[in-house]
Amino acid sequence: MNSYLVSSTKKSSGKTTLTIGLTGLAANLNQNVAVFKKGPDYIDPLWLTQASKTFCYNLDFFTMSEAEILKLFKEKTFNANLALTEGNKGLFDGLSVSGKDSNAQLAKLLNLSVILIIDCIGTTRGIAPLLQGYKIFDKKIKYHGVVLNNIAGDRHENKAINAIKEYTDFDVIGSIHKNKELTIIERHLGLEPAFQNNKSKKIITKITKIIKNSVDIKKILRPDPKKKLKNSISKIYINTKKFSGITLGVALDNAFGFYYPDDIEKIRNYGVSVKFFNTLLDKKLPNVDALFIGGGFPETVASKISKNKSLMNDIHAFIDDGRPVYAECGGLMYLCKNINYQKSNYPMVGIIDAKINMFAKPIGRGYVVLNCTNNHLWPISKKNINAHEFHYSDIKFAKKKYKFAYNVKRGHGINGKSDGLLYKNLIATYSHMRDTRQSLWIKNFLTFIFNQRNNE
Structure with missing residues (x-):
């Protein structure tokens, strides 16, 4: 090859x-x-x-x-x-x-x-x-x-x-x-x-x-005569149906698209059914057990997102009902009350009592090091967790006080000290996680979903 x-x-x-x-x-x-x-x-x-x-x-x-x-x-x-x-x-x-x-x-x-x-x-x-x-x-x-x-x-x-x-x-x-x-x-x-x-x-x-x-x-593109193509793709990651029956809703559209493909593959290899939904077009959430709203640039399509009030109300009710939700960066922004972008305010889901302000230069950029607090809903590791952030936005809270899932050892996160805002069964971070040996967030998140569903 x-x-x-x-x-x-x-x-x-x-x-x-x-x-x-x-x-x-x-x-x-x-x-x-x-x-x-x-x-x-x-x-x-x-x-x-x-x-x-x-x-x-x-x-x-x-x-x-x-x-x-x-x-x-x-x-x-x-x-x-x-x-x-x-x-x-x-x-x-x-x-x-x-x-x-x-x-x-x-x-x-x-x-x-x-x-x-x-x-x-x-x-x-x-x-x-x-x-x-x-x-x-x-x-x-x-x-x-x-x-x-x-x-x-x-x-x-x-x-x-x-x-x-x-x-x-x-x-x-x-x-x-x-x-x-x-x-x-x-x-x-x-x-x-x-x-x-x-x-x-x-x-x-x-x-x-x-x-x-x-x-x-x-x-560059010359064929390698020594390379013989196999008939099937090797499965190195363990394929298990441990969480078969769980359905996870994942936001995927012009606003949200920052997901590691091997993380999505790993979720499916656990037996989870992944249902993608569009925050701009879909009027209601699909029938799911939990949500994963990843990163993206929701501010650039905020005018379109803000018009889809039906879906935002659905997501608000889903979170308020105590259903498990994990949001990263753009997902965190989407769940706040509004996004202030280019001198305009756009209403968002509003489950987080805060507003988002956009800036010309990054507020948080590069690698971050986190460790879990005792408040974490699905603790990932007892050791430091390596992740990364890249956001031009800052979050300004109103009156409500929140607890956090992570202490920030390096980087900015939400406020320079903490990341992973907690509300009921929601964790919303600026940091992007990669499911590797040092941060096995997928299995822990799915276990939390499984336990919550079985306890209903």
């Missing part, structure tokens, strides 16, 4: 664009492609999912052990002849100065060949010592080739390529020239999820065409 990590020297260098184009081309050629994203991000994987026509899975050292990363990678590449992983930031960047959580470490762990995309604005000959430095810094990294990005013209391209040929043994496998339309697209890729962009298919088609004309595809 051909397995690649698309990386660079820094962020905003064209990694997502290149990976979207490559996965789109692989899908068009009917290759069995497995797609991954390093880190906890939701937005890039949603674009890669749409481009590849298969789920993109996150590989994250902060929330997963190396063994879990290997396990997930092996499971999802079992029937693939091509694996593409998009890195984050630069090849050697990470939280640890030792590089133990870097893109380079991921490449070594999973035996990935690195495709390095370089932002060439303002440089020609200088690219050669940059590449040589990367090769010397960690000699265990296998480089498949270099793709030059933001090339000003043929003269710029020739100078860069000649310098690379003269001073390095890197193979130049592509050259992407400056393109105003592509620049505009790239600015929005990391900010807007595919489910909120009604032109996402056209954008992916445009990117795929540019990459096809700019990269030597045969050097």
Whole structure:
């Protein structure tokens, strides 16, 4: 199997664009492609999912052990002849100065060949010592080739390529020239999820065409003669029907779509029936035992959500009746009284006595560390829990006082000290959980649902 990590020297260098184009081309050629994203991000994987026509899975050292990363990678590449992983930031960047959580470490762990995309604005000959430095810094990294990005013209391209040929043994496998339309697209890729962009298919088609004309595809998408496709997909995660009979409602629409696909798969593998509902269109909740309202950008479609009063009343009554509900970030915002966005106030579900204010810059951004309080409804772990947050909103409470499920050891959460607002059988957080060994939230949540249903 051909397995690649698309990386660079820094962020905003064209990694997502290149990976979207490559996965789109692989899908068009009917290759069995497995797609991954390093880190906890939701937005890039949603674009890669749409481009590849298969789920993109996150590989994250902060929330997963190396063994879990290997396990997930092996499971999802079992029937693939091509694996593409998009890195984050630069090849050697990470939280640890030792590089133990870097893109380079991921490449070594999973035996990935690195495709390095370089932002060439303002440089020609200088690219050669940059590449040589990367090769010397960690000699265990296998480089498949270099793709030059933001090339000003043929003269710029020739100078860069000649310098690379003269001073390095890197193979130049592509050259992407400056393109105003592509620049505009790239600015929005990391900010807007595919489910909120009604032109996402056209954008992916445009990117795929540019990459096809700019990269030597045969050097990347060539079939591996040693790879024999299996007849069935390996089931590494335990498939049990322990919670068979439970029905979980999951919000999925233009407002909410931030879910890890392997978490949803795990919920189903426990025997749970998942029913998706649309907060913009559905007038009533489906017949379910509990709700999971994930993250997203409800503020951008707040005018539409606020008009669906019937569903919001249904959700309000569902929570007030003591039914189990778990909400993350956008879900938390949706459950408050209103969202103040672009000088307008939009009424929301109102079960949480607070209002949401939107800001131009993030209030909470990056990895968080939490630990459970004694108030937690389905305690996840007695140890620290690693998760992440990314929100431009802040919450302002009215008169009602709430207890919380988590103490915040790192990050912001709801107020810099606490996260996981509690009301009856609702937990609403700004933090996004990943179901891994250090935070087994799914099994505990389902156990809570099971017990609540049986006690009715």
